[in-house]
Amino acid sequence: MTAGPSDPPPSRPRPVPGTPAEGVRRPGPVSRIRIREFSGGAVRDRRDDLATEEPLEIRIQAGGGRRTVAITMRTPGHDTELAAGFLHGEGVAAPGSIASISYCTDEDVPPEARHNTITVRLRGDRLPDLPALDRHFVTSSACGVCGTASLDALRERCLAPLAQDGPAVSPEILYGLPDALRSAQGVFGRTGGLHAAGLFTPDGALMALREDVGRHNAVDKLTGWALLGERLPLAGHILMVSGRTSYEIMQKALAAGVPVVCAVSAPSSLAVDLAREFGMTLVGFLRGERFNVYAGAHRIES
Numbered sequence: 001m002t003a004g005p006s007d008p009p010p011s012r013p014r015p016v017p018g019t020p021a022e023g024v025r026r027p028g029p030v031s032r033i034r035i036r037e038f039s040g041g042a043v044r045d046r047r048d049d050l051a052t053e054e055p056l057e058i059r060i061q062a063g064g065g066r067r068t069v070a071i072t073m074r075t076p077g078h079d080t081e082l083a084a085g086f087l088h089g090e091g092v093a094a095p096g097s098i099a100s101i102s103y104c105t106d107e108d109v110p111p112e113a114r115h116n117t118i119t120v121r122l123r124g125d126r127l128p129d130l131p132a133l134d135r136h137f138v139t140s141s142a143c144g145v146c147g148t149a150s151l152d153a154l155r156e157r158c159l160a161p162l163a164q165d166g167p168a169v170s171p172e173i174l175y176g177l178p179d180a181l182r183s184a185q186g187v188f189g190r191t192g193g194l195h196a197a198g199l200f201t202p203d204g205a206l207m208a209l210r211e212d213v214g215r216h217n218a219v220d221k222l223t224g225w226a227l228l229g230e231r232l233p234l235a236g237h238i239l240m241v242s243g244r245t246s247y248e249i250m251q252k253a254l255a256a257g258v259p260v261v262c263a264v265s266a267p268s269s270l271a272v273d274l275a276r277e278f279g280m281t282l283v284g285f286l287r288g289e290r291f292n293v294y295a296g297a298h299r300i301e302s
Helices: 079-089 111-116 151-156 171-183 186-191 215-228 247-256 269-277
Strands: 030-039 042-051 054-062 065-074 098-103 117-122 195-200 206-212 238-241 260-263 281-287 290-295
Touching (some): 065 079, 079 117, 098 215, 171 206, 171 238, 206 215, 247 269, 269 290
Antiparallel strands (some): 030 042, 054 065, 195 238, 281 290
């Protein structure tokens, strides 16, 4: 899926594709299989497209040190953004701290797995000494790469409440976001099995969209796009997500500086607590011409 209506300028740092192995097929976002379809008494064999689900191991390197910090199930595509966005959301990679991102060519990784392993080289002479790195993440796409588990952890990271002076968004703009998100989902149109995260301006223009089998991965890809393109913080923007809104999604939005988060389904209680404490606007059940505002109603024009 492309970034949106217009392609972004070259990212800095520039991701390095690497040369994992000759003759090894790189997994794509869509996998084609044969199925047997039953419909109205008729039976036929046909091809079907599925959303690809593959593991991605994220490694960091600094100085002479290297370690694995996450293994997540994801839809291949925009892997460098996923790695960068995940590390930023966990407080590991600040803007300007990434020197390079590449698929792994280390000898300990078999050739067939090298397109599923990303190495992020950080600037500095040693690995970051952060509590987040004490946890080894192994997750499913349904859960996403789960982040810190409490509001206390966000306070310890010194994440400040967002500015309360905007943006002002009209209900009419919000009404159009779900359809805009859905119509831009190219892979979903083929498979029917992907989540999406879209970044919009206050007047409803789509800036970027990412898809993945995991809701949190889609948000990480979007954050990584912004981080590598030197667009953070995303003040004055709206994040629209498919599905429900969890604490982890709000945590990632907060780290990226997004003031308004919208979803087609319900938020969790902890997501609402986070939004209220850090001055974010949280909209749920955005369907047709109705929605609920769970926090930050001052940004929604009455």
